[in-house]
Amino acid sequence: MNPQYTYDNHGKAIGVFLPIDDWNSIKDKLPVEELPQWQKDIIDRRLMMIKQNPESLIPLEDFMAEMDNEADGEI
Secondary structure, three states: OOOOHHHHHHHHHEEEEOOHHHHHHHHHHOOOOOHHHHHHHHHHHHHHHHOOOOHHOOOOHHHHHHHHHHHHHHH
């Protein structure tokens, strides 16, 4: 296997390029599982709720801050 790495301006590795044959070899060894229908149904319901009410979404950072505040209050 001969991976090639991509680096940012600071020299930190941020990506890997694999030849397609190497990727296919890895992919063939990974377990592939179909989502059960009940999980697909939940995803579909949530996507519909978002489509019907997009203003209800909040940024992840705000959500995490709310969770931290709740956790601090329970201690």
